[in-house]
Amino acid sequence: MKKVLKWIGMVLGSLIGLVLVAGIVLYLMGNARLNKTYEFPPSNIDVPTDTASIEYGRHRAETLCQGCHGKDLGGIENWFSAGPLGTIDSANLTSGEGGFGREATSVEDYVRAIRHGIDPEGKPIFMPAVVSTANLSDEDLGAIIAYVKSVPPVDHVTRGHQFTPLAKIMLVVGMLPPLPVEVVSHELHVSAPARGPSVEYGKYLVDTNDCRVCHGPGLNGGPFPDPTIKVITPNLTRGGEVGFWTEEQFVNTIRTGLTPSGHELDPALMPWKDYQYMTDDELSAIYKYLHEIPKLEQYTK
Ligand code: HEC
Numbered sequence: 468m469k470k471v472l473k474w475i476g477m478v479l480g481s482l483i484g485l486v487l488v489a490g491i492v493l494y495l496m497g498n499a500r501l502n503k504t505y506e507f508p509p510s511n512i513d514v515p516t517d518t519a520s521i522e523y524g525r526h527r528a529e530t531l532c533q534g535c536h537g538k539d540l541g542g543i544e545n546w547f548s549a550g551p552l553g554t555i556d557s558a559n560l561t562s563g564e565g566g567f568g569r570e571a572t573s574v575e576d577y578v579r580a581i582r583h584g585i586d587p588e589g590k591p592i593f594m595p596a597v598v599s600t601a602n603l604s605d606e607d608l609g610a611i612i613a614y615v616k617s618v619p620p621v622d623h624v625t626r627g628h629q630f631t632p633l634a635k636i637m638l639v640v641g642m643l644p645p646l647p648v649e650v651v652s653h654e655l656h657v658s659a660p661a662r663g664p665s666v667e668y669g670k671y672l673v674d675t676n677d678c679r680v681c682h683g684p685g686l687n688g689g690p691f692p693d694p695t696i697k698v699i700t701p702n703l704t705r706g707g708e709v710g711f712w713t714e715e716q717f718v719n720t721i722r723t724g725l726t727p728s729g730h731e732l733d734p735a736l737m738p739w740k741d742y743q744y745m746t747d748d749e750l751s752a753i754y755k756y757l758h759e760i761p762k763l764e765q766y767t768k
């Protein structure tokens with residue numbers, strides 16, 4: 468009996484030891500991924516100085532950046548916060564104290580963040596939107612940078628990402644999404660179709676606005692990207708409710724957050740309060756695109 472107990476003790480002891488060692492190894496691997504430095508050739512983006520371009524940059528930033536960085540672009544503390552995983556503050560983009568505008572030494576630093584998902588030192592940032600903002604055309608990216616550089620300074624020191632060892636382990640075993648720098652295409656030059664209410668421009672807007680991050684690669688719904696929120700997003704193809712909406716109903720839904728069937732879209736889940744600033748042409752383009760893509764069944768788990 469004693470022998471058996473001793474034997475069980477030894478097996479358990481070595482198992483616990485193994486788990487500990489595996490945990491430490493995974494943790495170190497996670498650390499290595501977060502500290503890896505990347506380098507990409509410069510895009511040499513033109514940053515326009517004329518008012519029309521800066522105004523256009525403001526318009527794009529309104530739908531693309533403010534939801535996460537705040538209306539004054541001063542950054543949001545605990546933009547993501549989940550006790551056991553850690554926290555992420557979105558960056559202060561202005562030139563005030565603690566702002567990226569003060570830290571950045573060149574336009575290329577902005578391009579590194581928005582197109583490649585790395586900080587000025589080449590290390591990964593955890594800005595999930597990079598999978599969409601990497602698709603911004605050179606022209607749009609230049610206009611957005613011009614606008615961001617023009618906003619009044621806000622003094623606000625933010626802390627970036629603070630991941631716990633558990634989060635680093637989950638990153639390595641694939642329980643957290645990969646880092647944006649690991650998945651985007653790193654194109655140096657991107658062009659966009661002409662602006663206007665066309666299917667092609669609608670695709671470009673969908674590709675640059677995070678719709679796929681939440682509604683899935685085929686836009687037929689998917690798991691909400693924040694793993695702590697258990698929601699399946701609705702199908703935007705003709706296989707879903709949107710397929711039965713007129714263009715006017717679609718535009719009204721994005722502007723008011725109220726669907727034709729009277730359902731209120733939760734602005735904490737579906738960022739219609741950012742998208743409501745899209746112009747009629749932009750929303751028309753997205754509607755046309757959604758009605759053109761393959762009709763798919765609603766994603767279910
Ligand atoms: C879905 C949310 C989200 C959206 C949308 C978003 N960002 Fe961010 N951004 C973040 C977060 C979070 C961070 C901090 C990442 C970190 O510290 O790892 C960040 C960091 C940054 C940084 C700082 C990088 C650094 O090295 O510190 C810049 C610059 C930036 N974002 C620009 C933009 C611009 C411009 C837009 C709009 C085109 C935008 N972001 C849209 C969430 C977002």
Ligand code: HEC
Nearest residue numbers: 676677678681700701708709726731732733736737738753
């Ligand atoms: C951060 C995640 C997220 C992003 C980004 C996002 N959506 Fe949504 N969307 C949702 C969720 C969640 C719902 C369901 C909300 C609810 O029922 O309260 C939704 C609902 C909708 C609906 C209503 C559909 C229906 O059948 O009722 C439409 C239309 C829609 N989204 C379009 C878009 C478009 C277009 C984009 C990109 C421009 C987009 N969404 C980006 C999460 C997102």
